[in-house]
Amino acid sequence: MNMIEVKNIKKYFRKKGTFFRTKSEPVKAVDDVSFTVQKGRTFGLVGESECGKSTLAKILVGILTPDSGLVSIQGDKDIVFQDPYNSLNPRMTAREIVGESLFVRKAEKKEIEKRCRKIFEMVNLDYFLCKDKYSYQFSGGECQRIAIARALIRNPDVLVLDEPVSSLDVSIQAGILNLLKDLQESLGITYVFISHDLRIVEFMAETVGVMLKGRFVEIAPKDEIYSSPKHPYTKTLLTAIPNK
């Protein structure tokens, strides 16, 4: 069943005209994008900087609204961003951050506590050591785990991950990628995994979409993309991987 259905979404940003210049062409951040993702699978989105992947991520979770087109997601969604320190409120403790979404839904204190403990365990963080600490007291990898815990505590059906490991050291990166895979297995979440790193996307996703200037130039199952890419841009990206 299709967990995520995206049909022809467009998002253009108009540059404000200045006094001396007439309004220039709008920036086509997302230009007619469509794709679907099945339940429990991972859709990998590959693109370089300024291709519109972050705008698309924000549209998927509702931070931005598309100018036209349709986004339909069956159930709850959440997002994990690239910068681990920026995703956590510097003035809230780890426990407050993770429990916030339950707190605003008027869950009971005991229930929140219980679920926090469980989710901390799932992301392999010691609850009692971490719960009262602030983001600056954690490492990048730990912050990202807290961000993942925050996103998953409500058991969303869909998780959008925008370059979740790009700011992390490779050894930490590996731990987070493994964690994400494990969580998908045990919780059955559908992922949209965005990265500029083809190797990581290949590792995580079943279907891959290659994005350039706001459009998908190619969407195909992983094996096809990597063994027989059709679009020239995909080929460029593949050959650019240092010594694949």
Add this chain to the structure above:
Amino acid sequence: MKKIYIGAAIIMVIAISAIFAPAIADYSPLEMDLSPRTILQKPSMEHFFGTDNLGRDVFSRMLYGARVSLSVGFIAVIISLIIGVLLGGLSGYFGGWVDAVIMRVVEVMYSFPTFFLIMMVVTFLGPSIVNVMVVIGLTSWAGLCRLVRAEFLTLRERDFVHCAQVEGVSNLRVMYRHILPNAMAPIYVSVTLSVGSAILIESALSFLGLGVQMPEASWGNILTAGKNYIDYAWWLTLFPGLAILITVLSFNMLGDGLREVLDPKAERKK
């Protein structure tokens, strides 16, 4: 760091003197003694700061005047704080027409010569300490509003705010629980500096006869009496002048010190 301590220490001293004025003062600030031996006396053991033209003890009047200055300072600033943070927050968070309207009001406030506005309003409403507090509060929120708006504008684009919004946290809660605590640094600084400014305004108003009315004591109106005797009774201008100077300076030092300590660059260092 030192600035904060020095500023805070002086303010504490003044605040304590103000609170315990009745206990410290030897004379009532209103007690007149028109005998020629008592009026316009130089500072002495009996009258630490001398007496004024109506034989009142200046030191006692200064202590009670401190009450006026500090209470006006705090209350006026609290009023402008509430308005400034509220409007600045709404403006920065929502943008759009809310921002446009509020910013136009701010611009109007900025283009008014505030002091004259205050003078007019106080004359219209009648001079009293309460009127002074309220009017200063109602006319000095614009700067804070802009500061808060700027903070909210940047903070609302931060990832952690987006995360909260995605999770269904209400706008109101995002503003006060997620954004506001991170916007406090410039607010602390602005508030401390504003207290000094409010005290100056009150002193000026009282000096002109538009603030605290005689026979009540205010540093400003001690100066009013003093201006006629400058060449002879120097103590009537020196002490209130110094008091205003030192108080405002201490608040400025506190604010400046806070600004250095709360510098975001320092915050980011682990």
Add this chain to the structure above:
Amino acid sequence: MDFNSEILKIKNLTIELDEKCVVKNADISLKSGRVTALVGESGSGKTLTALSILKLFPRTARVEGEMLFKGRDLFKLPAEDVRKIRGSGIAMVFQEPSTSMNPVSSVARQIGESIRAHQKKTKKETNLRILKLLNMVKLSERVFSNYPHELSGGALQRVTLAMALACDPEVLILDEATTALDVSVQKEILELVVNIQNEKNLAILFITHDFSIVNMVAHNVCVMKNGVIVEKGTKEDVLHSPRHEYTRKLIACVPKFGETRKRLPVSDYSNCL
């Protein structure tokens, strides 16, 4: 300098910062015409080691050891002599091109600054040299009068490379110089660096965390962990038969192209509190 002769030797470098030892007994040898890769994660001390070559460490740092450039110990030279070597003998390219350049100064001016700092040239000669450098880094002449904000990341990094090469240095340090660039651009810059090195017989110290870059450009490798060099050797030795556990872990934990593993080999979800 002859090919493969040692031109820079970092000997027993120890750096202490804030009471902590951040680099300990580092020994690195740079040879002309060879790329030495310095690999490590964040906090390994690799950037500080590179900065110390040009004596650019923070003032509060306590530094011990020797920095031998063509036989002379840079740590013992007076400041003015070190300044002369910066740029003309040893040059550096940093990770973020947009912050390496002055946003209000044109490309020509900034490259020219590097030239004027070390060589006496007339304006005409300087301009000719700038054009030649732009050519060397494969940028069109139009870039001459551009400002940094008008150029893409890749173009900017080429400009910083031109600035570094302006005075014909013998040693070039690249600190994660391609990390902030898009993958496609990264490859071009790496190829450019290799070409220039072959032409000019430069000794290059390439700092990176990415082993695939190491594989592409390096001849020798040093692996650094927590301030200590844990493994050193030729690229083939280190990549194909790594001896130290940390090196093995670093190589293994990156997903490879054509990856068949379902899990990446990390013993646990490292860094639990």
